[in-house]
Structure formats: structure tokens, C-alpha cells
Amino acid sequence: MSNLRTMAKLVGNRQGVLLVSLWRRVLTPVCRAAFLTSAVHNGVLRLLADQPRTAEELALALGAPAEAGPRLRGWLDVGVELGELGRRGDRYRLRGRLSRALVRPGNEAVAASLEQMVSYQIPALLHAPAMIKDGRRLTLGDMDGEVTARASRVLEPFIEAAIERVVDRGRPVRLLDIGCGTGVYSRHAARLNPLLTGLAVDLQQDVADQAAANLARWGLADRVDTRRADLRELEPGEPFDLVMMHNNIYYFSEGERVAVLERARRLLAPGGRLLLTTSCRDGNVGLRILNLWFDLADFGGPLPHHHELLAQLEGAGFTEVQATRLMPGQAFRAFVGVNG
Ligand SMILES: C[S@@+](CC[C@H](N)C(=O)[O-])C[C@H]1O[C@@H](n2cnc3c(N)ncnc32)[C@H](O)[C@@H]1O
Known part of the structure; x- marks a missing residue:
């Protein structure tokens, strides 16, 4: 009942409608792109493609102490919420169509294109007006060759x-x-x-x-x-x-x-x-x-x-x-x- 009331309030509220539409059409894809980029870059997709693992096992495989597991879990749970990862008990695995496709042999260049776009090109889009105002320039070092x-x-x-x-x-x-x-x-x-x-x-x-x-x-x-x-x-x-x-x-x-x-x-x-x-x-x-x-x-x-x-x-x-x-x-x- 209270959910219905909240929905009714949102529908009657222009800001609420805009926020819901923003989340669905813009922010969720942005979060998905950022999560997948990070998971590719840090090798998490590869580790989970090999076998399901706990947050502690992943932390160790990434070179962090096992005690870092709970903090890593916060990040992994975003992947679960996005549908890119699945969790059974305390083990995470690949679940989403995109996360599974990005580690498939032959798709390495597509995975690198995602990383290039999110890590290097989107920041240019984000910072262009301020950079132009301040006269700041990108250098060859701002791109990973x-x-x-x-x-x-x-x-x-x-x-x-x-x-x-x-x-x-x-x-x-x-x-x-x-x-x-x-x-x-x-x-x-x-x-x-x-x-x-x-x-x-x-x-x-x-x-x-x-x-x-x-x-x-x-x-x-x-x-x-x-x-x-x-x-x-x-x-x-x-x-x-x-x-x-x-x-x-x-x-x-x-x-x-x-x-x-x-x-x-x-x-x-x-x-x-x-x-x-x-x-x-x-x-x-x-x-x-x-x-x-x-x-x-x-x-x-x-x-x-x-x-x-x-x-x-x-x-x-x-x-x-x-x-x-x-x-x-x-x-x-x-x-x-x-x-x-
Ligand atoms: C986008 S990458 C393309 C690499 C490769 N040709 C390909 O298509 O996969 C462009 C490359 O050109 C190189 N490059 C840029 N200016 C150059 C120059 N003056 N002399 C030699 N290489 C250069 C960069 O270092 C970079 O590795």
C-alpha cells in the first residue's frame, strides 16, 4: 500500500518522473559502463569467468588482504544489482549478457574499446568546458598507449x-x-x-x-x-x-x-x-x-x-x-x- 502511495506521489510529481526517467535511461547505463570497465580493467571478470569466488578470495587474487573482502563486497553488490554478476551464498559469478561476452575469446578489442571510452574519452567530454576555460590541455600521458x-x-x-x-x-x-x-x-x-x-x-x-x-x-x-x-x-x-x-x-x-x-x-x-x-x-x-x-x-x-x-x-x-x-x-x- 505504502509502495503504491509512493508511486502515486512520484507520478504526480514532475521532479520524481524526471528522476525515474534519468535513472532508467541515463544513470543505470552509466553505472553499468563504469562497473564493467572497472571489472575488465582489474581482471575481475576474468577471475569470475574461471570460477565463482567469494569477496575474500577475489580480494586476495587482486593483491589486497583478505580483510578487504567486506569493502570489495560493496562494489561487487553493485554488479549484482546491475544484473552483471550473480551471487549464490557468498560466491559471486558472472551473470549478465555483457559481462559474459566481454571475457569471451575474440572480444578483447571490444573490452579495450569500452575501457578507452569510459576511462579516457568520457572524462574529456566531462571536463572539456572547464579545460577550455582554464586553458588546460591533455597530453600523450593522459592516454594509455x-x-x-x-x-x-x-x-x-x-x-x-x-x-x-x-x-x-x-x-x-x-x-x-x-x-x-x-x-x-x-x-x-x-x-x-x-x-x-x-x-x-x-x-x-x-x-x-x-x-x-x-x-x-x-x-x-x-x-x-x-x-x-x-x-x-x-x-x-x-x-x-x-x-x-x-x-x-x-x-x-x-x-x-x-x-x-x-x-x-x-x-x-x-x-x-x-x-x-x-x-x-x-x-x-x-x-x-x-x-x-x-x-x-x-x-x-x-x-x-x-x-x-x-x-x-x-x-x-x-x-x-x-x-x-x-x-x-x-x-x-x-x-x-x-x-x-
Ligand atoms: C591509435 S594508435 C594505432 C596503433 C595501430 N596502428 C593500430 O591501428 O592498431 C596510434 C599510434 O600511433 C603512434 N604514433 C603517434 N605519432 C607518431 C609518430 N610521430 N611517429 C610514430 N608513431 C606515432 C602512437 O604512439 C600510437 O601507438
């Missing part, structure tokens, strides 16, 4: 299809992978052509180290050298037949893009090709927030408009410049240009 590299892998099938269109087969090819991230695209090119050798570079030391470890694990260390390097400082040496730049043109300011692309072109042999893939500015809300992040940063610049990038490639001396949409209906494109 390793999470970014893993999150970028959601685009892998589309980028791989673009690589398949440009890698020559059956003859030795020299590849340069600029901003190589995890190194997966060097691996893909190397698998397409067993005579391909190359160099994979990344600006960030930890990312380059991880790429080197990955390429060694994949048995490619003798074919692809990996090191930390800035494209802007790479000097022409033995020319490359193919230069790849995936998801990093916005790490360069708009004003320096022509010069950067020209430097990439000078590293190519005559007739060599550049394959550049990027999200463009005509995208969805996620891409608008990525664009905002780079607008707020003290390096790089906004996502390119695709027609501007085509003009910049021509300005850098590339010929036969073309852009292709890689995902139907999405603003993610491949740009190809020839040196010569």
Missing part, C-alpha cells in the same frame, strides 16, 4: 581487407609500419607475402616494446625490425615499397600533416605506395568524442575531413590518390597514394 593499441583492434578486419588490396605478392617487399601499435598489421602484411621484410615503429617506448615482443612471439622478429621512433625524425635509408599509417594521422596537428605525409613519401621507393586508414570527422558520437579528445590535446589535431586529407596527400606529392570507405555507413576510410 597499450589500451589504445588493443582498442584499435576492433577495426582489424577492415584494415586487413585494405592491406590485402595493396600488398604485392610473390616478390620481395619492404614495409614501413608507422605507429605500429600491437604490430598486428605488420603481421598481416608479412603473412600475405613471405618475402616481405620491414620496419615497425611507434612513438611510445612501451608500445614499441610490446610490438617487438608480439612480433617475436609470432616468429617475425627476423623479418620485421621494431623500434621506438618518431616519423618526423626518420631519415630516408633503404627505400620502402609500402608505408602504412593506421589510426594515427590525428596524432599530428592539421598544420603539420602535409609535411608529415611528405616525409612518409620520401621514405618510399619511386612507385611505392602509402596506405593510410583513419576515422574521419563525419562520424557518429563516439568519433565526435575522439575528435574532441584530440582537439583538447597539446599534440595532434582533429580527425580529418576526408576531402581535406585527399588534398593534403596531393599537397605532399602523392599521385593516384584515392579514398575508400572501409565500413559500410561508417566514417572509417582507407587512403592510398603513389610516390611518383
